Amino acid sequence: MVQNEEDDLIEYGYRRIIITITCVLCAMLEIVDTTIVNVALNNMRGSLGATLTDVAWVITAYAIANVIVIPMTSWLSQQFGRRNYFATSIVIFTLASFLCGNATNIWELVAFRFIQGLGGGALLVTAQTIITESYPVAKRGMAQAIYGMGVIVGPTLGPPLGGYIVDHFSWPFIFYINIPLGIIATFLTIAFVKSPKYGTKLKANQVDWWGIIFLSSFIGSLQFVLEHGQQDDWFNNGWIVILSTVSIFGLLLFIWRELTYEHPIVNLKVFKDNNLKIGTIMCFILGFGLYGSTFIIPIYTQSVLGWSATDAGLLLIPSSITTGIMMPFIGKMIQRGIPQAYMVALGFFMFFLFTFLMRGVLTPDTGVEHMFWPLILRGVGLGLLFVPITTLSLSTLKGKHIGEGAAFTGMMRQLGGSFGIAIITTYLSRFNQEHRVNLISHLDKTSFEVQQTVQKLQMGFMSKGYSANEALAKAYKVLEYKVMTQSSVLSFMDIFMYLGLLFLFCIPFILLIKKGKNKINPADAMH
Template structure:
């Protein structure tokens, strides 16, 4: 295989600035679109006449397409040339965005979201490799930091931006906003991005079609199970059982195929590297914490505190700005030789303190001031985790293995987010039911305090013109709502406690890390 020399891809001056802008723009396009639709689902249901289960597919289809295409990105780049593949992905994403905004029914929208996800998944990891290779070796820690800003800030920008567009325009504009940005990114990529020289393309009879099919089957099934498990009652549902079986058998057959076929679609041999194995585990945990906490905080502020979608999204902005501020600092520290393991250990510890503050701050009437500093800590923790985990994952890899390693870390971060959201939503429901039963058991109607509370509420409703019986019924409804609200708050507190324990348990993993070069050298990474 003919390799491109490292110096052929390093850029200087305005060219490097414009390539960096292109890569960050494409990263933001992909990541923001993962969360921007969350606040628009209600409006989509109304205008498209869809059920809640149907409209959930708008998120699921995009996530499935993302996770399927990410591990194939390295191979596809080799077949078509990186610049061609990157530009084609931007065009697919942009056209699919236009079609999403013009969808006439829910299943058209779901189909176009899947196509958008196929384009978007490719943008994520290809942008990472392009931005890394454009910087000289000594500055590649900084390159990862710049890329990391897009990955970490993106999920947080989605909800407030989506809320603003839905409140002031209409839901199709959350897709239309991608069109001018996609056109700009296409022109910049065509003008400035270079392709490494790869060896000969595979012939059609050498392509790992079975590998592609097995990857699609097991990843697609797994993603569906994670997204729909809770609402479909997990293994009491035949579809979930069937898809879980496909996931297990598909994974086993996929691993066998990739290890035995001469031209595998995904090179599993790269996982022989110990640091990459540890890095993929840490990326999974990072995705779990990043997407899990991004999910739970807006739900808590909207359902318990009664905030608008825009206000709930804006709460996350200061923490994201903190992360963006931390990234270049972490990049500089890496360049000066500070071990990644120290930063990762500190990052997990700070994430524990974030969960501790959130656990202690949650009440049915918490104010912004009680959540603010916890979220700032979350921003610092993410800054300390993302860049060191990414660089240590790739630190002992060489040449084209770096690109394949980056695909694994990207996929595991996305899957970690999916697992996090699935597990957290399941446990919120289970814990809420447990706490409700415990709280109701303490509501003894023979106690004088309970009787006085009911009587006071009843009198309040009677003063508004309701009959005594109607007022009594409404009084019990108010108490029931109060119990539900309190049980939900207690379940959120439990979630943060368990997240904190998980992050504490991750700290000893850093002792398994082998010393590699902080300044990674992905000269021939192929995405």
């Protein structure tokens, strides 16, 4: 019976092409919107009269809504029908984009970004499922590869696209570009997407409202703590302490509720599967590396090398294209039965090599040519990790448990990214302070080399017409700037080293994975 229903959802010819384009478009819209605002924050601050802390909420609100809705998506699409839920999510996302562009103050914008995130989180997971079910089993590997390209290229496309729009138009247009695409996607969804008939609708009094509240308080508080911890001085701040406590109790109550309630909103019993346990940890580390490196490289190029936002965004595109090109080959390798564990181990090692090489090329004037090949290695590593990790996680699950497990892998990837960015930001500033203190302690004013350097700089400024005292003051400022730049570079080198060691450390854990049905569809996997 279930098999017949699955066969009913398979599409052929132009219908399948339209559904694939619609789903990839929606997934890319959601992912691009996660990163596109990063380069527009300064312009938003200026026009909305907000502080840097206030404007950071534009990113935080979207991320919190995203992570809250992802685990509930499988349940929500069963309650309302997949097509209806998907179309409604696109409408919410599109309408919220219009409202974001028209916001008159920062808190209006934050509220509309939260609503946009609720619509967007649903797009990512539901688009995945619709593509999976629209293809016959033999062709799902290729469908997955097409979807995977959109998912990987999306985060990289955001910053250069955002930079171009902000430079040539104004920040509301980064939201307005979603409107025509959203309208087209809504009509195509209503016209072409089918809903599966499985799934039992619950009455209002059976809905797991407490589960929703506990999940929202746990994830919402955790996401806030991660995004604002560093700038608010972590546990020296009252709000961070309160929200950390809320997050811990929210998690404990959520686990208790889901294990004891008859109609849980998230089925935690799938975690009895050993592969899913290990796979979700790996998804967390993958998110850590993917979002962490996407975050750290533009910061280095902009703060140390002085690049523009657009140039910093463009630097990552070859790496993403490499991952995109690899996707079809990875799909074929999995279908031919090559063990995913080997691919994942190789992917982790490639990522370690990328961080090792990046650490070696960092200087105050590193060029594009120095970073090109390490970033290509990053692309190869991500290609070997993205689909195989998720298929490994789900390889011993069956039926609707695959969808439930996939929601966890998606959520853990997002949370891994949030943890990665929070930890990198914290340690970047701590390492920076340490290196600065160490460098200054070696700058002895009585040292002959230091005196010679200062004298050369002073003579240079005096030759431009400055008085001896002015030239001396400027010489010391140049020296201080060099110390700051050098301590920044050393901090980035440390971050790359620890990131690489994390990936190297993961390789032995892959050996704990049981051999599942090796030819599982990559398509069943990548929520």
